[in-house]
Amino acid sequence: MGNITKIAAATIGLAAALSASAGEVEVLHYWTSGGEAKSAAELKKIMQAKGHTWRDFAVAGGGGDSAMTVLKSRVISGNPPSAAQVKGPAIQEWAAEGVLANMNGLAKAEKWDDALPKVVANVMKYQGNYVAAPVNVHRVNWLWGSADALKKAGVSAMPTTWDAFFAAADKLKAAGLIPVAHGGQNWQDFTTFESVVLGVGGPKFYQDALVKLDPKALGSDTMKQSLETFRRIKSYTDPAAPGRDWNLATAMLIQGKAGFQLMGDWAKGEFLAAGKVPGKDFLCAAAPGTANAFTFNVDSFIFFKLKDPAAQKAQSDLASALMSSGFQEVFNLNKGSIPVRTGQNMDKFDDCAKLSSKDFTETAKNGGLVPSVAHGMAIAPATEGAIKDVVSQFWNDDKVSVADAMKQIATAAKTQ
Known part of the structure; x- marks a missing residue:
């Protein structure tokens, strides 16, 4: 789902692993929940069909942080796995250490540059070379609606502007x-906040303020308006929100107790698992003001430099499988996300996924495709953490003024 540091089902194999033997592929991943585990099994099957041995570097019960600690010690000792699930700016951090394999030969042969939007391909590259492969894309700026709740309240359509959203909330x-189902964790607060900034200011402002961290944008009237809108949403949440997990907030929509939830498309997995039908029981729309963004x-895997030629071949076959349209279809049908390959x-796929795919392709062309800050795709982890803390403090404490929050965000943006 979101942050590598807080993946509840994150998993780690702490057992000391043997050096990769001929045709063995060892993969550190976090795919242990129902649909994800099915996808991991599918990938294992593809690799075994090519004659390779699959080894999971994953055991239930750990957290993303300890996974990274174990991974670092393995890499330092000269015994890296074939691949590891890593995303966003962390890809470049690993590449800067000089431990990642150059996958350009395969990428060229399989035309990755043609298959991926440039903005996504750039995240997978270091100094112009592919060092990682993406498996999916989650859209974060979704608004979900409970058909039952909206009908009961006389709301006839999903709101496309913040004014319409607040009228529906009333x-x-x-x-x-409950107008807005929300969970009280900083990444959930920021998921809502970044959708507000995008809806109020548009994609260019979002890039300037939250990705480039431009002081002028952070101190602008548009940021002031974004924070005011964000605070107004808070008044429509229930008192039990603090500490609530995101899936329990989605359950409030499934039960018809709440009207809306601002959450990425992993929420769709909860609706579908409960037997709900998109367009009938639940509704999906881009967050207000963000239809063109x-x-x-993006979940992705980095590839480590390996010495053994058989292991290198297995690694190349793994990268090829991850990027194949067949695996991307199976994986994303299970995960609720969409294939990262355009075309x-x-x-x-269901109607929400089809809309997501259409918008993904269109925004890749018009500049509306932007990385999620809340989910570790845009800025350095330390800066991201500092800004998230400020935004959550503002959300949780009415005594923090908009002017103070603006100053604190600008200060947090300088965190290295």
Whole structure:
């Protein structure tokens, strides 16, 4: 889902691993929940069909931080796995250490540059060379609606502007329902905040303020308006929100107790698992004001330099499998996300995924495709953490003024 540091189902193999033997591929990943585990099994099957041995570097019960610690010690000792699940700016941090393999030969042969939007391909490269492969794209700027709750409140359509959103929220409140289901964790607060900034200011402002961290943008009237809108949303959440997990917030929509949730498309997995049908039981729309934009969260794998030729071949076959349209279809049908390859056949996907895919392709062309800060795709982890803390403090404490929050965000943006 989001942050590598907080993946609840994150997993680590702490057992000392043997050096990669001929045709063995060892992979550190976090795919242990239902749909994800099915996808890992699918990948294992593809590799075994090519004659390779698959080895999971994953055991339930750990956290992303300890996974990275174990990975670092393995790499330092000269015994890296074939691949590890790493994303966003962390890819460049690993590459800067000089430990990642150059995958350009394969990428060229399989035309990765043609298959991926440039903004996504750039995240997978270091100094112009591919060092990682993406498996999916999650859209973060979604607004989900409960058909039951909205009907009960007399809300006839999903709101496309913040004014319409607040008018609908007032109707939900009047009907005795919770207008906005929210969970109190800093990444959830920031998921909402970045959608507000995108909706109020548009993609260029979002890039300037939250990705480039431009002081002028951070101190602008548009940022002031974004924080005011963000605070207004808080007034429509319920008192039990602090500490609530995101999936429990989604459950409030499934039960018809709440009207809206601002959350990435992993929320769709919860609706589908509960037997709910998109367009009938639940509704999906881009967050207000963001129909022409797309905040992306991409899961990917980095590839380590290996000495053994058989292991290198297995690694290359793994990268090829991850990028194949067949695996991307299976994986994303299980995960709720969409294939990262543009031009992928979407016939088997639901309407929300089809809309996501269409918008992904269009925003890649018009400049509306932007990285999610909340989900570790845009800025250095220390800076991201500092800004998230400020935004959550503002969300949770009405005594923090908008002017103070603006100053604190500008200061946090300088954190290295």
